[in-house]
Each structure stands twice: as C-alpha cells, then as structure tokens.
Amino acid sequence: TNEQMSNSSYKSLLRNLPRVNLQNLKANPYAEVKHSPNRGPHAIGLKNGVRPNIKPRIGYVQDKTPFQKRIPKYGYNREQHLKRQYFPLTLWQLQRHVDLGRIDPTKPVDITAISNGRVLSMVGSESNYYGIYLLEQGANIFKAKLDIEVQIVDELALATVEKAGGTVSTAFYDRRSFVALCNPVEYFLMGKPIHKRLLPPQELVTYYTDPKVRGYLSDPAKIWEERMKLAKKYGYDLPELSEEQKHLMVEGKKDPRQVFNGLMPGSIVNLADKTVLVPENEHFKQHAAM
Amino acid sequence: MTSLLRNILFTSNICSQCIARNIAYKSIYHTVNLYPESVGSFSSYQHSEDKSHNTTDKFVGPVLRGNVKVEFSKSSKPGGQHVNTTLSKALVRFNLMKAEWIPFEVRKIMAEKYQNKITRTGDLIVWDEESRYQMRNLQSCLAKVEEMIMEAQKPPDTSKEDRIAELYNMDSIHAAHKKRLQKKRKSSFTKSMRNTGNFDA
Numbered sequence: 001t002n003e004q005m006s007n008s009s010y011k012s013l014l015r016n017l018p019r020v021n022l023q024n025l026k027a028n029p030y031a032e033v034k035h036s037p038n039r040g041p042h043a044i045g046l047k048n049g050v051r052p053n054i055k056p057r058i059g060y061v062q063d064k065t066p067f068q069k070r071i072p073k074y075g076y077n078r079e080q081h082l083k084r085q086y087f088p089l090t091l092w093q094l095q096r097h098v099d100l101g102r103i104d105p106t107k108p109v110d111i112t113a114i115s116n117g118r119v120l121s122m123v124g125s126e127s128n129y130y131g132i133y134l135l136e137q138g139a140n141i142f143k144a145k146l147d148i149e150v151q152i153v154d155e156l157a158l159a160t161v162e163k164a165g166g167t168v169s170t171a172f173y174d175r176r177s178f179v180a181l182c183n184p185v186e187y188f189l190m191g192k193p194i195h196k197r198l199l200p201p202q203e204l205v206t207y208y209t210d211p212k213v214r215g216y217l218s219d220p221a222k223i224w225e226e227r228m229k230l231a232k233k234y235g236y237d238l239p240e241l242s243e244e245q246k247h248l249m250v251e252g253k254k255d256p257r258q259v260f261n262g263l264m265p266g267s268i269v270n271l272a273d274k275t276v277l278v279p280e281n282e283h284f285k286q287h288a289a290m
Numbered sequence: 291m292t293s294l295l296r297n298i299l300f301t302s303n304i305c306s307q308c309i310a311r312n313i314a315y316k317s318i319y320h321t322v323n324l325y326p327e328s329v330g331s332f333s334s335y336q337h338s339e340d341k342s343h344n345t346t347d348k349f350v351g352p353v354l355r356g357n358v359k360v361e362f363s364k365s366s367k368p369g370g371q372h373v374n375t376t377l378s379k380a381l382v383r384f385n386l387m388k389a390e391w392i393p394f395e396v397r398k399i400m401a402e403k404y405q406n407k408i409t410r411t412g413d414l415i416v417w418d419e420e421s422r423y424q425m426r427n428l429q430s431c432l433a434k435v436e437e438m439i440m441e442a443q444k445p446p447d448t449s450k451e452d453r454i455a456e457l458y459n460m461d462s463i464h465a466a467h468k469k470r471l472q473k474k475r476k477s478s479f480t481k482s483m484r485n486t487g488n489f490d491a
C-alpha cells in the first residue's frame with residue numbers, strides 16, 4: 001500500500017538523512033522537569049515561618065564558623081599586577097630559523113627581526129610581557145654566528161653564543177616600546193613623533209649594570225674581561241671579534257633612550273613619501289638628549 | 291620642518307653609514323658618555339698571559355693548559371634517542387707528575403690523596419655525565435680538578451692544637467680567675483645588703 005514504504009526506500013532514507021548532531025536535536029517539550037518543592041523538608045531557600053527580611057546573611061551557619069572563614073588566607077596571587085613575564089626563546093629555535101633563512105645572521109638580531117621572521121608571535125599578548133628570555137636548550141646543536149639583543153640570558157646560552165663567534169647584550173624595553181618594536185609599521189602609521197624609551201625600574205638597575213649579563217648600562221671594558229673569564233670557566237677558546245662587532249659594543253650601540261636604531265626620539269616617519277622628519281629646534285634636541 | 295639627513299645625503303658624497311656613525315643621536319645615558327675612559331680599550335687590549343711556570347708559588351688560575359686533554363663521549367644513562375646520539379659526557383685527563391703548572395710539593399700530596407683516580411700510567415682522570423649539555427659537564431669537571439688542587443694546597447689544620455695551647459696560656463687563665471672572683475664579689479654584695487646594718491653605731 002501507499003502508507004507502508006518498501007524496504008529499499010527505508011534504506012535509501014537512512015542513507016540520505018543527515019547524521020545526528022547537536023543541531024538536529026531538540027529538547028522534549030513534554031518531559032517532566034524536576035523542581036525543588038516549595039514546601040516541606042526538601043525545600044531549598046525556605047525558612048518556615050520567617051519573613052525574608054529577617055533571614056540571616058549568606059553563609060551564616062548557626063553558632064559555627066562558616067566555611068569561608070575556616071580556610072586560611074595565603075597570597076598565591078598577590079602583586080600579580082606588578083609582575084613581569086618574558087617570552088622564552090631556545091637556542092634550537094634560533095638555529096632552526098637561521099637554517100631556514102628567516103633570520104639574517106649578517107645583521108643584528110633584535111625583537112623586530114624575531115617577530116618579522118615569525119620565530120615568536122608576540123602580538124595580542126597580555127600587558128604583562130616585557131621581552132624575550134634566551135634559554136640554554138639546544139646548546140649541543142648551536143653553531144650560528146649572531147649578534148643578539150634580548151632582555152634576560154642564561155649563563156650557558158651566553159657561553160654557546162660567544163663560543164660560536166657572536167655577541168649578546170641585554171637591554172630593557174618598557175611596554176610601549178616593546179609593542180612598537182614588534183610591529184613598527186603599525187606604530188609609524190599612527191603618525192605620532194617617536195617617544196623616548198624609559199629607563200629600567202629600581203629592581204632591574206643592578207641587573208642591567210652587571211657586566212656578567214652583558215647589560216646595556218655596564219662598562220664595556222669589564223664586559224671584555226668577563227668574556228675571558230667565561231671562556232676559562234667553560235673551557236673553550238675565545239674567537240676574535242670583527243671590527244664591526246667591536247664597534248657595536250661601544251660607539252655604534254643603540255642608545256638607552258632610543259626605540260628604533262638610527263631614529264631620534266621626536267622624529268616622525270612618513271611611510272608614504274619614504275622620508276624621516278627630524279626636528280630642528282634646540283628645545284626638542286635637549287629634551288631628547290636627556 | 292625639513293629633514294636634515296635627507297639633505298645631507300644628497301649634497302655630499304659620503305656614504306650613509308659613515309654619516310650615521312658621526313651624527314648618531316647620543317643621550318647622556320650612552321656608554322660613550324657614561325664610561326668615557328673605556329671607549330678605546332678594545333683595540334689596544336693585550337691578553338694578559340697566565341703565569342704558566344710557577345713551581346714555587348701557589349696554583350691560581352685556569353685548569354685547562356699544558357698537558358690537560360679533554361675527551362667527549364656518549365653517556366651511560368637512560369634517556370632514549372637523545373642519550374644515544376649526543377656526546378654529552380666530558381672526560382679530563384692529564385699526567386700528574388709531568389704537570390709543570392702545579393707546584394712540585396702539591397703534586398706529591400695529590401698523588402697520595404687521590405690514589406683511586408690515578409691510572410697505572412700516572413694519569414689523573416675526572417669525568418662527569420650529569421647534565422644534558424657537553425659544556426656544563428666540562429665546566430663541572432674543571433671545577434672538580436680545581437677543588438682537588440686547592441684542597442691539597444691548604445695549610446694543615448691547626449685548630450685542635452690552638453685550642454689545647456689556649457688552655458696553658460697564662461693570660462687566659464688569669465682572665466678566667468678574674469671573672470670568677472668578680473661574680474663572687476657581686477653575689478656577696480647582694481647578700482650583705484639584705485642585712486639591715488646598725489644605724490646608731
């Protein structure tokens with residue numbers, strides 16, 4: 001008959017219908033939903049014979065210490081708004097990207113080089129991140145000759161980079177200049193004059209004036225001595241530096257008040273006309289020199 | 291506002307790098323302004339040569355010199371593919387009696403003290419394979435050798451003899467007696483104050 005379908009049409013139906021998923025399902029409107037009763041011993045939120053404005057406060061348990069007071073306090077999350085975080089960068093990651101051609105070993109490696117070469121994605125992170133941490137993993141493999149600038153360095157990572165013929169230096173960037181360096185095009189499109197990079201806070205001054213960590217505010221003569229000491233400690237021969245690398249350590253160094261290498265704070269970059277506008281007035285020059 | 295750099299580039303024939311180095315922006319926090327004395331120190335820096343042959347003086351300085359040899363090999367611990375393929379074990383060996391960079395008397399003391407680490411041919415061997423990294427194992431080996439030499443170089447321990455000599459020292463004996471008698475006088479004074487004296491006599 002017409003009402004009954006044949007076996008083959010049932011099977012063809014099954015084949016053609018879509019699979020069961022959340023978009024196909026619907027709640028049963030005729031099902032019984034259980035609610036707590038309004039009266040009786042299983043009632044929730046009811047005190048018999050009492051007006052609602054007389055009931056005790058939330059959490060009150062008669063004559064006992066309440067649950068929220070029984071557990072002691074401990075400062076697991078204290079001072080979270082003041083803490084600093086750094087992006088980890090291992091040596092094998094660096095070596096891999098040098099081999100792939102994303103990082104140019106002939107030019108100094110900076111935060112912009114690392115973000116342009118897509119080594120680390122430092123965009124869209126929380127406001128807690130202040131730079132890059134160079135780690136020692138991959139010390140057995142590392143062979144590239146690089147001039148790196150990071151924020152924090154491990155001792156073994158320092159030794160491996162210097163053994164291969166490169167240089168390392170640590171510098172401080174405040175949050176605003178770090179974001180500007182990660183994406184300089186976006187910063188220049190804003191059209192504002194370049195700001196001054198801030199000096200490190202009180203806790204970090206002893207770190208960045210330390211020659212053992214190759215800080216950018218430390219004495220270059222002492223850095224030269226520390227290089228020898230590291231080589232003796234780890235038992236390798238110090239390779240000679242080229243003149244350009246020596247120049248980078250003293251005179252060609254990036255200024256502590258400079259965000260972009262070669263650009264004075266107060267200047268404006270015009271990307272459309274490919275020019276740099278530098279202020280002539282002495283007032284601006286004095287402000288930048290401080 | 292005109293762009294100074296652009297004008298200078300077009301009017302003169304100097305290359306851009308030289309200009310950048312001379313007219314580079316420098317604030318008061320630049321290394322040239324913070325440390326003006328150490329600016330020209332790199333070019334004229336002479337490597338201070340280590341005192342290699344000091345047989346009479348004390349040993350001070352790095353360990354890696356002379357007849358010290360370093361070997362790297364695979365370590366014998368669990369770790370899978372990384373342990374089987376990387377040379378992470380570091381071994382330091384040198385002939386003790388032929389090492390001229392250690393003073394002669396120290397060599398004799400070391401030959402007795404570290405008998406277990408010396409081979410039949412006279413080589414002192416120190417090795418380490420604790421870390422994943424070759425350089426760190428080497429560093430710990432060199433630190434161990436330095437510690438061995440420093441311990442053999444120490445003057446003999448005289449603390450026990452000093453303590454015994456102090457007992458026979460007359461100055462210390464007099465001082466101890468003095469202290470005892472002071473305490474005695476003080477307690478006798480307090481006791482005498484308890485008796486009320488005769489105010490009439």
